[in-house]
Amino acid sequence: MISDRLESLQEYPFRRMNALIKDIPLPDGNSEAIAMWIGEPRHGVPEIARQPLSDSFADYGRYPPVDGTPGLRHTMAAWLSRRYGLPDGFIDPDRSIIPVQGTREGLFMIALAAVPTTRAKGTPLALMPNPFYPPYKAGAVAAGAQPVFMSCTSRTGFLPDLDSLTDDVLDRTAIFYLCSPANPQGAVADAAYLRRAVALARRHDFLLVADECYTEIWDRAPPHGVMQVCAEDDDLSHVVCFHSLSKRSSVPGLRHGFVAGDPDFLAAYMRLRRYAAAASPMAVLTTAEVLWSDEEHVEENRRLYREKVDMAEAVLGNRFGFFRPPGGFFLWLDVGNGIEAARKLWAEAAVKVLPGAFLAEDRNDGTNEALPYIRVALVGDHDSTREGLTRLAETLAEGN
Numbered sequence: 433m434i435s436d437r438l439e440s441l442q443e444y445p446f447r448r449m450n451a452l453i454k455d456i457p458l459p460d461g462n463s464e465a466i467a468m469w470i471g472e473p474r475h476g477v478p479e480i481a482r483q484p485l486s487d488s489f490a491d492y493g494r495y496p497p498v499d500g501t502p503g504l505r506h507t508m509a510a511w512l513s514r515r516y517g518l519p520d521g522f523i524d525p526d527r528s529i530i531p532v533q534g535t536r537e538g539l540f541m542i543a544l545a546a547v548p549t550t551r552a553k554g555t556p557l558a559l560m561p562n563p564f565y566p567p568y569k570a571g572a573v574a575a576g577a578q579p580v581f582m583s584c585t586s587r588t589g590f591l592p593d594l595d596s597l598t599d600d601v602l603d604r605t606a607i608f609y610l611c612s613p614a615n616p617q618g619a620v621a622d623a624a625y626l627r628r629a630v631a632l633a634r635r636h637d638f639l640l641v642a643d644e645c646y647t648e649i650w651d652r653a654p655p656h657g658v659m660q661v662c663a664e665d666d667d668l669s670h671v672v673c674f675h676s677l678s679k680r681s682s683v684p685g686l687r688h689g690f691v692a693g694d695p696d697f698l699a700a701y702m703r704l705r706r707y708a709a710a711a712s713p714m715a716v717l718t719t720a721e722v723l724w725s726d727e728e729h730v731e732e733n734r735r736l737y738r739e740k741v742d743m744a745e746a747v748l749g750n751r752f753g754f755f756r757p758p759g760g761f762f763l764w765l766d767v768g769n770g771i772e773a774a775r776k777l778w779a780e781a782a783v784k785v786l787p788g789a790f791l792a793e794d795r796n797d798g799t800n801e802a803l804p805y806i807r808v809a810l811v812g813d814h815d816s817t818r819e820g821l822t823r824l825a826e827t828l829a830e831g832n
């Protein structure tokens with residue numbers, strides 16, 4: 433017996449990529465591949481994490497709390513307030529913050545707490561960008577919602593076009609996943625956009641889930657956050673945001689982040705999480721507290737990413753539709769056919785990138801708007817990044 437809800441879930445994009453190249457050996461002369469396909473920061477674990485991680489040996493003898501510790505929640509609330517200039521007391525650490533074991537699981541599980549069995553006008557809908565971070569769809573279908581994939585192309589500024597939503601759709605919407613800065617394109621929603629999205633959530637009674645995991649990796653200006661919009665009206669209703677240590681602090685292996693926002697919704701979400709969520713070990717909780725309290729290592733990460741974007745600009749120029757991503761660390765390059773390009777890059781240059789189509793849902797007519805693209809993650813060290821970009825430019829050069 434297997435749930436029919438899983439039928440619409442394809443293999444995860446990274447497995448699809450491995451299947452795409454499984455018959456192709458590494459080209460001669462390349463003993464090592466250059467991995468630019470997964471958004472796994474490789475700047476190294478900050479040294480300040482070493483002590484708290486090793487000090488917690490004895491804590492493995494006890495069950496850790498699923499809602500973290502008061503100290504950690506306080507530190508997260510303080511970081512959020514500092515980062516977005518929120519008024520004192522706006523984020524109550526005990527009611528408006530829940531730690532999660534990496535935001536992936538939190539983003540998935542939140543749909544289970546947000547999607548009702550029915551909506552007045554039919555099956556509940558889950559809005560999400562297209563292309564999108566895959567757990568959004570998995571959460572939506574597991575919760576029994578019908579996903580609505582909102583086209584995010586250069587025409588829409590790579591963000592969902594809010595004007596395309598009809599009242600009929602909005603009245604059926606239970607949850608709206610919004611990603612800013614966006615994975616994969618790096619687009620950033622400005623204050624006006626966020627205000628509109630928040631207003632729609634309140635008017636049509638759905639939950640706006642702002643995935644802001646990349647908010648600390650920015651090029652020219654720090655991205656606006658949805659909590660800033662909530663603070664304008666002193667109102668957290670219908671809105672939550674997710675933040676992660678994985679990208680900010682280069683610790684994707686620590687598995688830690690948090691969700692903040694609407695205290696009434698979060699109380700229900702926490703009720704579910706007490707049954708279903710995996711609690712992070714105490715070592716992780718104490719280390720997370722240290723990392724959310726420090727900005728120095730984050731500034732250093734940001735500097736390294738910016739240097740790599742400079743490098744990409746120098747190597748790629750205006751080829752492949754290159755643009756500097758306002759946020760995040762991915763390049764979104766138009767290479768004609770991203771699936772063919774990814775195979776070619778592997779076969780001829782031992783460079784592993786992700787076809788854009790693997791992150792996007794097909795349209796009804798079977799076409800895929802992200803097909804022309806590849807996603808290139810600038811997560812390695814400078815030397816391998818330069819080498820990867822150079823090989824990419826040479827291999828995909830016209831006529832090659």
Ligand SMILES: Cc1ncc(COP(=O)(O)O)c(C=O)c1O
Binds near residue numbers: 534643676
């Ligand atoms: C858009 C987006 N959201 C959330 C995550 C999840 O990150 P984590 O589970 O490491 O916090 C990722 C990871 O790649 C992501 O790209």
